[in-house]
Amino acid sequence: xxxxxxxGSAEVSDRASLGDGTVVWPLAHVREDARxxxxxxxxxxxxxxxxxxxxxxxxxxxxxxVYEPAVLEDGVFVxxxxxxxxxxxxxxxxxxxxxxGADDWxxxxxxxxxxxxxxxxTVCVAPVTIGRWALVAxxxxxxxxxxxxxxxxxSPARRIRWVGRAGLPLEDRxxxxxxxxxxxxxxxxxxxxxxxxx
Numbered sequence: 663x664x665x666x667x668x669x670g671s672a673e674v675s676d677r678a679s680l681g682d683g684t685v686v687w688p689l690a691h692v693r694e695d696a697r698x699x700x701x702x703x704x705x706x707x708x709x710x711x712x713x714x715x716x717x718x719x720x721x722x723x724x725x726x727x728v729y730e731p732a733v734l735e736d737g738v739f740v741x742x743x744x745x746x747x748x749x750x751x752x753x754x755x756x757x758x759x760x761x762x763g764a765d766d767w768x769x770x771x772x773x774x775x776x777x778x779x780x781x782x783x784t785v786c787v788a789p790v791t792i793g794r795w796a797l798v799a800x801x802x803x804x805x806x807x808x809x810x811x812x813x814x815x816x817s818p819a820r821r822i823r824w825v826g827r828a829g830l831p832l833e834d835r836x837x838x839x840x841x842x843x844x845x846x847x848x849x850x851x852x853x854x855x856x857x858x859x860x
Contacts, residue, residue: 663682663683663700663701664682664683665682666680666681666682666683666684666685666686666698667684667685667686668680668686669685669686669687669688670687670688670689671688671689672686672687672688672689672690672691672692672704673690673691673692674686674691674692675692675693675694675695675696676694677694677695678692678693678694678695678696678697678698678710679696679697679698680692680698680702681698681699681700681701681702681718682700682701683700683701683702684698684699684700684701684702684703684704685702685703685704686704687703687704687705687706687708688706688707689706689707690704690705690706690707690708690709690710691708691709691710692704692710693709693710693711693712693713693714693730694712694713695712695713696710696711696712696713696714696715696716696730697714697715697716698710698716698720699716699717699718699719699720699736700718700719701718701719702716702718702719702720702721702722703720703721703722704722705721705722705723705724705726705742706724706725707724707725708722708723708724708725708726708727708728708740709726709727709728709729710722710728711728711729711730711731711732711748712730713730713731714728714729714730714731714732714733714734715732715733715734716728716734716738717734717735717736717737717738717776718736718737719736719737720734720736720737720738720739720740721738721739721740722734722740723739723740723741723742723744723782724742724743725742725743726740726741726742726743726744726745727744727745727746728740728744728746729745729746729747729748729769729771729788730748730769730771731748731769731770731771732746732748732771732772732773732774732788733771733772733773733774734774735773735774735775735776735777735778736776736777737776737777738774738775738776738777738778738779738780739778739779739780740774740780741779741780741781741782741783741784741800742782742783743782743783744780744781744782744783744784744785744786745784745785745786746771746772746774746786746788747772747785747786747787747788748769748770748771748772748788749767749769749770749788750770750788750789751767752767753767770788770789771788771789772786772788772789772790772791772792773789773790773791773792774791774792775791775792775793775794775795775796775810776794776795777794777795777827778792778793778794778795778796778797778798778808779796779797779798779829780792780798780804781797781798781799781800781801781802782800782801783800783801784798784799784800784801784802784803784804785802785803785804786798786804787803787804787805790804790805790806790807790808791807791808792804792807792808793807793808793809793810793811793812794810794811795810795811795825795826795827796808796809796810796811796812796813796814796825797812797813797814797825797829798814798819799813799814799815799816799819801817802814802815802816802817802819803816803817803818803819804818804819805818805819806818806819808821809821809854809855809856810855810856810857811824811825811826811832811849811856812824812825812856813825813831824840824849824851824856826840826842826844826845826847826849827842827845827847828842828844828845830842830843830844832849835848838850838851838852839851839859840856847859848860
C-alpha cells in the first residue's frame with residue numbers, strides 16, 4: 663500500500679498521524695494529534711480537529727468540519743459541509759465578558775460508529791452517537807443518539823425507516839423481519855432495536 667499523500671495546499675500537522683493509502687486534498691486541514699486511519703479520503707476544505715480519531719476507509723467530504731473530540735470508526739462517510747459540534751453551551755466570552763479560552767469550557771464529542779453515513783449539510787449536536795450502519799439524511803439536525811441501521815431525517819432528526827449495510831431502505835417481511843433488496847441479508851427488529859439475523 664502506498665504511503666499517505668498530502669496534495670497541494672493541504673495542511674497537516676507534524677503531530678498528526680495518517681495511515682497508508684490516505685489522501686488529504688487541497689485546503690483541507692488536519693490538526694495536531696489527530697489520527698487518521700488507512701485508505702481515507704479527506705476532501706477539499708475539510709477540517710479535522712486536534713485529537714480527532716478517524717478509522718480506516720473513511721471519507722470526509724468537502725468543507726466538512728469534524729471538531730474534537732469526535733471519534734469516527736471504520737468505514738464512516740461524512741458528507742459535504744457536515745458539522746460535528748463540540749460545545750453544548752457555546753459562548754465566546756465568560757460571564758465577566760472576557761474571551762473564553764481552552765480552560766473555560768468542556769469539549770464534548772460526536773461518535774460515529776462503523777459504516778454509518780451522514781448526509782450533506784447535516785449538523786450533529788454533541789454529545790451524540792450515530793449507530794452502526796445508520797444513515798442520516800442530508801440537512802438533518804441530529805440532537806439525540808441514532809440507533810444502529812436507522813434512517814433518520816429532519817430537524818430534529820427522527821427515524822423513518824431501517825437501512826442495511828448497503829444503505830438501501832429495508833423491505834418489511836412481517837413479524838419483525840426486514841431484508842435488504844440488494845443483498846438479501848435479513849435483520850430482526852425487537853423492542854425498537856434492529857440487529858442482523860444469525
